[in-house]
Amino acid sequence: xxxxxxxxxxxxxxxxxxxxxxxxxxxxxxxxxxxxxxxxxxxxxxxxxxxxxxxxxxxxxxxxxxxxxxxxxxxxxxxxxxxxxxxxxxxxxxxxxxxxxxxxxxxxxxxxxxxxxxxxxxxxxxxxxxxxxxxxxxxxxxxxxxxxxxxxxx
Numbered sequence: 001x002x003x004x005x006x007x008x009x010x011x012x013x014x015x016x017x018x019x020x021x022x023x024x025x026x027x028x029x030x031x032x033x034x035x036x037x038x039x040x041x042x043x044x045x046x047x048x049x050x051x052x053x054x055x056x057x058x059x060x061x062x063x064x065x066x067x068x069x070x071x072x073x074x075x076x077x078x079x080x081x082x083x084x085x086x087x088x089x090x091x092x093x094x095x096x097x098x099x100x101x102x103x104x105x106x107x108x109x110x111x112x113x114x115x116x117x118x119x120x121x122x123x124x125x126x127x128x129x130x131x132x133x134x135x136x137x138x139x140x141x142x143x144x145x146x147x148x149x150x151x152x153x154x
Contacts, residue, residue: 009081011054013090016043023053024071031073038071044090046074046083055083059095066125069101069153088114098154100128105149116151124150 016024021040029035037060046055055074059067069091074083092099092114101116108118121129128150 011046011048011078011083011086013044013046013086016040016045016056020045020053024056027053027056027073027075028071033071033073043071044087044094046078046087054078055087057087057091059091059099062125062127064126066127067095067097067099068128069095069099084110092153098152100125100150100152102128102132102148102150108149108151111151115153117153118149119152121150123152 018040020043021038024040024043024045025035025038028038039058039060042058042060043056044058045053047053053075055072055078057072058070060070061067072084072087074087099116101111103111108116121132124132132148132150
């Protein structure tokens with residue numbers, strides 16, 4: 001009799017459930033991401049076979065009509081194992097068309113793999129122009145050499 005074993009990196013991506021809101025908030029906060037605007041109904045989550053939440057991502061709509069890929073976070077023990085790639089593939093499939101994101105400049109190359117390109121302030125919707133000025137000042141004060149990057153996927 002053979003016993004089926006799951007790979008140690010086994011996980012799946014699904015829409016978040018309201019009961020996962022606290023785990024999403026905890027993961028986002030522990031990843032150092034701004035925890036405002038977290039709504040579990042907008043999230044996709046990565047779960048282990050036992051149901052442990054190991055990653056999350058959302059698309060947030062803004063009043064100016066723009067949509068933001070946000071809150072991409074992966075538990076430290078699961079980084080480098082394809083979780084972020086799986087979450088990105090799933091969220092981009094659900095949300096075709098133009099998306100924006102804000103990230104630390106060192107993360108730009110990762111998002112370029114998914115079709116995002118850095119844009120100038122003149123190309124930013126109102127929301128991103130306003131937030132990038134504020135966030136840019138905070139990053140400059142907190143991390144020498146790190147800048148805020150706003151990117152768009154056409």
